[in-house]
Amino acid sequence: MPPLPRRLPVALPSRRAFTTSRPLLKKPPAPAEDNSSEEGGRLTQQGVRAELHKEAQRRLVADYEKWVETAGQNFKYPLFNEPNYAGSYDPITWERKQLMGAQDVPFPANRHFRVHPVLSDEFREAIWESVVEKGRSVRQTSMMFGVSLERVAAVVRLKAVEKKWVEKEKPLATFLTKCLASMMPVTHLPSHITDNASKDSKDSNKPARASRNHENIQELLVHPFSTAQAFIPASESHRFTREDAGKHFGLPATDDAVPHPSLIQLARDQNAKMDQRELVARQAERDRLEVEKKEEGERKKKEIAEKSGTVVENGRWQWRLQEAETGKVGIRYGVPHQDRKRGQYKVPRKVVVP
Amino acid sequence: MPPPTNKNLVYLLKNGIVRQNWQPLSLYNLTRVPRVNRSRTIYQQKFTAKKLTRKYHGEKLTTQQWKNLFKHSLASVVPMTTGQLAESDGSQYGAGRGSGANGRVPGKERERELQETPYMLQTYAPLERRLDMAVFRAMFASSAIQARQFVVHGFVEVNGQKMKYPQYLLNPGDMFSVSLPKILFATGQPKAQHGRVRNSHREKKLQEKLGDAYISPKQRREQNRIRFNLPPKDPYHTYSALAKGENPQSINYGAGKKGDSPERIRQRGLEAMNKKKVEEKHIKKIKGEDTSAAVSEEGVDVEKEVAEFEASDDAAAEAGERKVAKKKTGGKEWWNDENLPKDYDPDVPYRTPWKPRNFLSAFAFIPKYLEVNHNTGHAIYLRHPVARPGQSEVPTPFDHETHRLAYNWWLRSGR
Numbered sequence: 001m002p003p004l005p006r007r008l009p010v011a012l013p014s015r016r017a018f019t020t021s022r023p024l025l026k027k028p029p030a031p032a033e034d035n036s037s038e039e040g041g042r043l044t045q046q047g048v049r050a051e052l053h054k055e056a057q058r059r060l061v062a063d064y065e066k067w068v069e070t071a072g073q074n075f076k077y078p079l080f081n082e083p084n085y086a087g088s089y090d091p092i093t094w095e096r097k098q099l100m101g102a103q104d105v106p107f108p109a110n111r112h113f114r115v116h117p118v119l120s121d122e123f124r125e126a127i128w129e130s131v132v133e134k135g136r137s138v139r140q141t142s143m144m145f146g147v148s149l150e151r152v153a154a155v156v157r158l159k160a161v162e163k164k165w166v167e168k169e170k171p172l173a174t175f176l177t178k179c180l181a182s183m184m185p186v187t188h189l190p191s192h193i194t195d196n197a198s199k200d201s202k203d204s205n206k207p208a209r210a211s212r213n214h215e216n217i218q219e220l221l222v223h224p225f226s227t228a229q230a231f232i233p234a235s236e237s238h239r240f241t242r243e244d245a246g247k248h249f250g251l252p253a254t255d256d257a258v259p260h261p262s263l264i265q266l267a268r269d270q271n272a273k274m275d276q277r278e279l280v281a282r283q284a285e286r287d288r289l290e291v292e293k294k295e296e297g298e299r300k301k302k303e304i305a306e307k308s309g310t311v312v313e314n315g316r317w318q319w320r321l322q323e324a325e326t327g328k329v330g331i332r333y334g335v336p337h338q339d340r341k342r343g344q345y346k347v348p349r350k351v352v353v354p
Numbered sequence: 355m356p357p358p359t360n361k362n363l364v365y366l367l368k369n370g371i372v373r374q375n376w377q378p379l380s381l382y383n384l385t386r387v388p389r390v391n392r393s394r395t396i397y398q399q400k401f402t403a404k405k406l407t408r409k410y411h412g413e414k415l416t417t418q419q420w421k422n423l424f425k426h427s428l429a430s431v432v433p434m435t436t437g438q439l440a441e442s443d444g445s446q447y448g449a450g451r452g453s454g455a456n457g458r459v460p461g462k463e464r465e466r467e468l469q470e471t472p473y474m475l476q477t478y479a480p481l482e483r484r485l486d487m488a489v490f491r492a493m494f495a496s497s498a499i500q501a502r503q504f505v506v507h508g509f510v511e512v513n514g515q516k517m518k519y520p521q522y523l524l525n526p527g528d529m530f531s532v533s534l535p536k537i538l539f540a541t542g543q544p545k546a547q548h549g550r551v552r553n554s555h556r557e558k559k560l561q562e563k564l565g566d567a568y569i570s571p572k573q574r575r576e577q578n579r580i581r582f583n584l585p586p587k588d589p590y591h592t593y594s595a596l597a598k599g600e601n602p603q604s605i606n607y608g609a610g611k612k613g614d615s616p617e618r619i620r621q622r623g624l625e626a627m628n629k630k631k632v633e634e635k636h637i638k639k640i641k642g643e644d645t646s647a648a649v650s651e652e653g654v655d656v657e658k659e660v661a662e663f664e665a666s667d668d669a670a671a672e673a674g675e676r677k678v679a680k681k682k683t684g685g686k687e688w689w690n691d692e693n694l695p696k697d698y699d700p701d702v703p704y705r706t707p708w709k710p711r712n713f714l715s716a717f718a719f720i721p722k723y724l725e726v727n728h729n730t731g732h733a734i735y736l737r738h739p740v741a742r743p744g745q746s747e748v749p750t751p752f753d754h755e756t757h758r759l760a761y762n763w764w765l766r767s768g769r
């Protein structure tokens with residue numbers, strides 16, 4: 001038998017630009033002796049090398065197949081009512097970790113990505129009821145349930161579609177929602193909210209609050225203006241507040257820019273040990289002003305739209321007629337296309353909600 | 355001569371490539387994600403990082419398509435708390451000489467500040483805006499490529515209008531939907547295809563070439579198993595365990611305890627197989643088919659074990675009842691749902707009655723920037739994904755360091 005090559009052709013990752021947590025290729029077992037005798041001892045060194053190469057590849061596949069049939073079986077079926085992500089297993093023994101922090105990591109190498117719970121179906125139903133049936137504003141509902149403004153609005157839109165399907169007697173895939181919810185962390189509707197909801201008709205001014213929010217509802221998006229450093233001369237005696245900082249960046253104060261400024265006002269009133277009745281009255285006044293502001297904005301928007309052209313309402317459609325000059329609008333026969341020019345988009349950039 | 359291995363499989367395994375799909379191979383590679391070799395030059399590190407990350411992010415996009423989307427600015431949020439905003443006007447940060455009185459800001463605020471925002475993990479955030487990517491992230495398709503196919507084939511709507519462009523960039527507030535049968539096809543188990551042999555064409559060619567020396571894939575696997583001293587396939591799975599009222603978590607599918615010898619691992623497998631034999635015997639006995647005493651091949655007294663199994667059976671049944679009763683309160687028994695068609699339907703392209711596909715639970719999550727209703731197959735893109743202290747919303751299997759290098763690569767090679 002010819003001497004074995006000292007270095008293995010595939011197995012050595014020395015020239016590779018990356019490494020894995022565990023070696024990708026283990027040292028392949030020495031080729032069986034009877035293998036060479038079959039060939040009548042005519043195996044060249046190249047032949048041995050090629051055989052070792054193949055052996056390493058088979059080993060790689062065998063390792064994977066072993067994993068699928070042993071440790072991989074942990075993932076084949078769901079764990080019913082508990083998430084089953086790769087991050088919650090020990091990478092060597094493949095035993096389930098009991099640590100609380102390990103339950104929501106689907107990518108073991110990336111600890112910064114954690115799975116956020118989804119709202120349970122009852123929770124979504126409660127949000128829809130709150131907005132549509134009880135007539136609370138999206139903002140009030142968001143404060144009450146501890147769910148962000150966008151999410152509340154989205155839940156209501158999605159539920160509206162679902163209700164329409166029920167009306168049309170289209171079959172829903174409720175089993176799919178339930179099945180997936182059994183594999184993911186879920187935020188359930190806090191029980192005290194459901195209890196208070198029935199009493200709500202008596203005292204609608206005092207909505208119940210979720211004890212733990214589904215998400216932080218006061219998250220502030222970082223504005224690009226505020227990412228640059230600014231050096232502002234100020235005397236030591238000057239009380240440099242958030243409002244001042246905002247002014248220097250050309251932005252509104254944080255207290256006004258957060259999604260729920262009125263919650264801050266409410267907390268300040270509470271800190272000032274204000275009378276409960278007064279507290280409620282002030283909050284109601286803030287809500288009223290909010291609604292008024294919104295209505296005013298909508299009215300102005302409508303006015304501007306009406307000014308821009310004649311509106312002809314025709315069933316589903318609204319036609320806005322504007323003055324236009326022939327030759328400046330529309331496609332004209334014989335004129336070269338502009339579609340290769342800068343700023344011309346063929347793929348739609350937005351779809352307007354009908 | 356053993357037949358050649360699957361080239362593509364070897365390629366994916368050797369390079370530890372994770373794709374955007376729900377395959378067991380991707381899951382296997384997730385647990386051994388490659389790391390950039392820090393001992394090489396910076397250029398090599400950046401090149402490798404971009405190569406690794408692009409295998410997952412936008413695998414089907416050309417470099418130029420991705421470059422057109424790349425943005426150097428990375429979105430993030432600052433978590434504010436109502437209580438802290440109400441308590442102070444923020445002047446404590448600028449007190450003293452501009453960095454807090456006595457050079458420090460007391461309380462928890464400081465602690466929170468110390469947790470870094472993983473900005474670099476936002477490198478591929480612009481891709482998450484693509485319609486096909488959102489369809490995959492909303493768990494409406496089993497892979498990014500299938501999501502793209504759904505869009506191109508006209509099963510996807512945006513705000514109620516058919517959208518056939520997978521590269522459509524969703525705007526915050528856009529509602530997209532996928533045809534429900536397609537979602538069930540993507541998330542469900544595949545239809546059983548009787549008589550179909552995987553890679554039959556390839557196998558036939560091999561058989562012609564090798565003649566008598568040919569061995570089937572099943573035999574090949576068995577040979578490999580013996581050759582590399584691996585345990586036999588575990589005959590149990592969760593559903594049977596649940597039916598018996600066992601806790602599915604109590605079954606150890608692991609490769610064994612730390613330091614277990616291959617012999618011990620094999621032993622465990624044999625024990626599991628014996629257990630199944632005992633059960634089968636028990637079932638036969640109940641039916642009155644077989645009452646003869648027998649000793650199994652591995653030398654286990656089956657008759658004695660059957661008696662033990664029967665003794666424990668009543669207790670297990672009781673436990674099962676309790677378990678079911680407890681579960682009903684949670685309302686999680688999707689298999690008892692009234693909307694789930696219970697009969698075999700030859701017309702649908704997935705297994706009926708519907709069952710979640712294997713290995714789904716390891717990939718089951720909805721990113722925070724989406725709100726999904728699987729009842730109807732509709733979802734809303736709430737906002738662009740953001741980073742917050744200690745967290746990033748872009749689902750990626752790579753660590754912060756790899757993304758940092760990749761970000762620097764794209765930053766430099768940008769326009």
